[in-house]
Amino acid sequence: MSEDLANQEWFAPYLGPDESVLWQGVPQSGFLAESKRQREGFIFMLVVALLSQSVVVTSEAPFYFKAAVFGFLISSIACVIKVFWITPARLMKSSFVITTCRVMIKMISGKDEIFFFPHTLVSDSFARKARKGRGDVLFLAAGCLPIRALYTARGGAVVLAVPSSLIFNIPNPERVQEILQDASEDVKLLNAMRD
């Protein structure tokens, strides 16, 4: 990326004196692989709520029971709208930057949310390929606790990640993972030499 172009971007104010941009990208889709089970679960919940409502509404069940089932239906609809439309729309506005010093992830949820992960805190990363050449880059960051365990193809090693340390739905994830890994190793090597 040229220096002029980088200066116009959202991350320009946060770049340090000797920091330069190695890669920048945006997601091609707002659906996370991690949320597949969640989406299936909420569809199932909606079906159960609709069936319950259709049975209860014509029955002689007490009023509070009918109200509870109706509340369940409303909650299910709200959850389905959230996981299928609101969250993907929000995630689509994300932006990722790998610099010589750190990873910056910008998300939008009413406000701008920017996550900063210095390379010194990034301990491991791997690429996960999905369909159409797209995929994710997951990385471990010190101080962040795992949200779930993911099994990689590399000998079944367990890699833990949180969505906030996830560069998702980008083209050519292997290349981006290499850039991240190289940058992270360079920083650590430099720090070791200084020590």
Next chain:
Amino acid sequence: MGAGIDGSEIIRSGETILWQGAPAKHFSTDAIAAMVFTFFAASFTLYFVYSLFQRGDRFGFMMAALLPVFVLAWVIKTFILDPRKTATSVYFITDQRVIIASRSTGLQIKEFDLEDLPPVKMEKDQSGSGSISFAMPGQKYKNHANPLSLYSEGFEAVGDVDRVFLILESAARSRMQANKNE
């Protein structure tokens, strides 16, 4: 300075304060959303309890009567306890540490060395104010559905959050450099 917290009781000798601030006391969009939610939740629960009472449904009434108690507890937490904690908070960035102090129940201090700066999340609204939160090391991770719950400690509702972030970054860089030179 929030809650009469004096920097002298927190700052060590030889330590320099680079920035200090307190949360701005204004209604955030979260608070407005909470008020709207409370209004509807309270209206619904009261109507629900009243309708059960009218029908003479004793069991239903007793069960539903718990709902206003939950709503009341939530209202007390959201509108009294949490704002009180925020209003008594003071934040410092020194040349050595980040300090978050509050005096809601006695003086509470959370701090960490700038050299061990954890991953940072910055939130910024249209006016440029916002918050800086830290993924606190060793923090108990309760909400697995929400990764943002990791970032629960930090500077809330501070003005010109970009400037505060740059001060933090610069202080962390200087601290690391100074430690390497020692």
